[in-house]
Amino acid sequence: MPDWLDIVVRSLLFLAILFLITKWLGKKQISQLSFFEYVNGITIGSIGAEVVTGIEQKISLGVIAIVTFAAVPFLAGFLSLKSKPFRDFIEGKGSVFIKDGKIMEENLKKERYTTDELLELLRRKDVFQVSDVEFAVLEPTGDLSVLLKKENQPLTAKDLNLHVAPINEPxxxxxxxxxxxxxxxxxxxxxxxxxxxxxxxxxxxxxxxxxxxxxxxxxxxxxxxxxxxxxxPTEKPLILATMKKCQADLELFALGTENNEAKEMYSKNSEKLQKAIDQVEHILRN
The missing domain is CATH 3.30.240.20 (bsu07140 like domains)
Structure with a gap:
């Protein structure tokens, strides 16, 4: 077999092997890497490149080496599920950078982060002032999780005592x-x-x-x-308009009748419908 064709075959073979190994290890391996997984991934890539370009190398030995290195993070992940100390050792623990609104300078030095780098991480979270932050932790993946002070958090329906309907996925x-x-x-x-x-x-x-x-x-x-x-779409505005028209009609009926029982019935139902309108109006307007 010519050398160029041998390299093409090796490349396609190891591309398929690496793809299958990545699928086997799971999505976590591509979404976030621990120190151990990062080193392991570099090693696997180096082995694959060496076997693909090194024509004198046996393909079987390269496959064995890659499978061996791929099995290690799989076993490490399994042990991490069983043991928290082992998980902390392999994946690392988060480092608190801001606590009770104050910067933890010692933790910054421990993780070798400068103040400028901390400010950059905060800006990525749309935070431009440290005093707005109640708590911030650097995750093992290198991402900064930020909790704003209560007065700086956006208002929610719960804060306004509004009951909103659950939203299903589109x-x-x-x-x-x-x-x-x-x-x-x-x-x-x-x-x-x-x-x-x-x-x-x-x-x-x-x-x-x-x-x-x-x-x-x-x-x-x-x-x-x-x-x-x-x-x-006009369905929601039409529903709101219909509800308001019904409520107005009930008020007119209450004013136009001489029967006290009917007047009381129309008035009560008008009030009930108005309460219902108040609860759903913010939904039907959007």
């Missing part, structure tokens, strides 16, 4: 001009419903690049032609 029902049946069945819809919604917006499915259904059952679309204007 379902992609149209992609590249084709309707996807599986997401539709997940939300209890069908192709006829999609076509009806598209007709309301005056478009055909072939012109839709992407279509998604939100947790409120509304279909939003993105067209291939970005110059075309698509009307916004």
């Amino acid at each position: 379902q992609t029902v149209i992609m590249d001009g084709k309707i996807l049946d599986e997401p539709l069945s997940t939300i209890g819809r069908n192709r006829s419903w999609v076509k009806t919604e598209l007709e309301k917006q005056g478009v055909t499915v072939e012109n839709v690049f992407l279509g998604q259904v939100d947790s409120y059952g509304q279909l939003t679309i993105d067209l291939y032609d970005d110059l075309l204007q698509v009307p916004s």
Whole structure:
């Protein structure tokens, strides 16, 4: 076999082997690396490159070496699940950089971080003033986790004592001009419903690049032609308008009747409907 063809075969073979090993080790190996996994990955890559380019090297020996090095982080990960001291030794522990709003200078020196580097990490979290931070820890992966002081945290619905409906993940029902049946069945819809919604917006499915259904059952679309204007969904505004009209009608009925029982009934139902409107108005307006 010519040398160039031997190298091509070796390259394809080891590419497949490394791909399978990475899949075997799991997604954690590509999302975040500990010191041990980082060194192990470099070693595996070096072995693969040496065997691929070293024609005199036996392929079988390279495969054995790579499998051996790949088995080590697998076993280390298994032991880490069983033992926290071992996990702390292999993966490391987080270092507190800011506590109770104060910078821990000793921890900065221990991790060999300068003040400028700390400020850079904070800016990556959209924090530009140290005094806004209550707690910050450098994770073993090198990422900085930041907890802002209570007064600097954004308001939530819970802070305002608002009860909001749970939000489900949007379902992609149209992609590249084709309707996807599986997401539709997940939300209890069908192709006829999609076509009806598209007709309301005056478009055909072939012109839709992407279509998604939100947790409120509304279909939003993105067209291939970005110059075309698509009307916004009107279901929620119509529901809000209908509720307000009903509430106003109940008030009119209460004012227009001479029957005291009917007047009281209309007034109570008007108040109940107004409370319901107050609870859902912020949802139906968005």
